[in-house]
Amino acid sequence: SERMGADKLRRGDLARERLQVRRKIEALKSGRGSYGGLFSGTDELGRRLNRLEAELERIDAALGRYGGIQLGLEESLGHVIDTLNQSEELLVLQTLSVNVDYRGIKGAASAPSSAPPVEVIEVSSSTGLRRIVLLGRIPRNHLPTPRDVIKLGEAYLGTPRGHRASN
Numbered sequence: 001s002e003r004m005g006a007d008k009l010r011r012g013d014l015a016r017e018r019l020q021v022r023r024k025i026e027a028l029k030s031g032r033g034s035y036g037g038l039f040s041g042t043d044e045l046g047r048r049l050n051r052l053e054a055e056l057e058r059i060d061a062a063l064g065r066y067g068g069i070q071l072g073l074e075e076s077l078g079h080v081i082d083t084l085n086q087s088e089e090l091l092v093l094q095t096l097s098v099n100v101d102y103r104g105i106k107g108a109a110s111a112p113s114s115a116p117p118v119e120v121i122e123v124s125s126s127t128g129l130r131r132i133v134l135l136g137r138i139p140r141n142h143l144p145t146p147r148d149v150i151k152l153g154e155a156y157l158g159t160p161r162g163h164r165a166s167n
Contacts, residue, residue, distance in 0.1 A: 007079075011063065018059045025052050092124045096132075 028049055083090065097117040099107045121133045 014059055014063050018056065018063065021052055021056045021059065025049065025056065028052070090126045094122045094124065096120050096122050 028045065096119070098120055099117050101107050121135070122130055123133050124130045
């Protein structure tokens with residue numbers, strides 16, 4: 001679902017932010033980089049370290065809500081269940097009447113056509129994504145029987161040596 005993707009992106013952003021804060025803390029503690037020469041007094045350095053460590057704790061807490069970098073099966077299924085429970089709010093179905101010509105190209109609604117209009121279902125998501133859905137059912141007995149590739153191969157290549165064709 002879209003929410004799962006958004007959660008993964010947010011986790012990635014938090015992980016990058018965490019890495020940046022860790023690097024700032026290490027630079028302050030070691031006195032190297034642009035942070036080392038900024039503070040002449042240890043009080044200012046201590047306040048800066050405390051702010052960065054508090055920021056790191058906030059990021060760790062936010063990452064902890066996501067249960068790690070990867071979504072587990074339970075969390076993924078929870079997202080799917082939430083999405084299915086909210087389907088009325090997330091998806092809108094609308095029946096559309098479409099005029100198509102003999103080539104299957106959509107024409108204007110006012111254009112004369114010898115074919116009757118085709119009724120289709122348009123699904124719109126809460127994010128504005130729109131798709132046409134054609135529901136159909138083909139009974140198994142209407143499907144062509146699968147070809148026997150072994151027999152086709154034998155007919156093309158001939159019977160392998162040492163085997164007799166069975167009649």
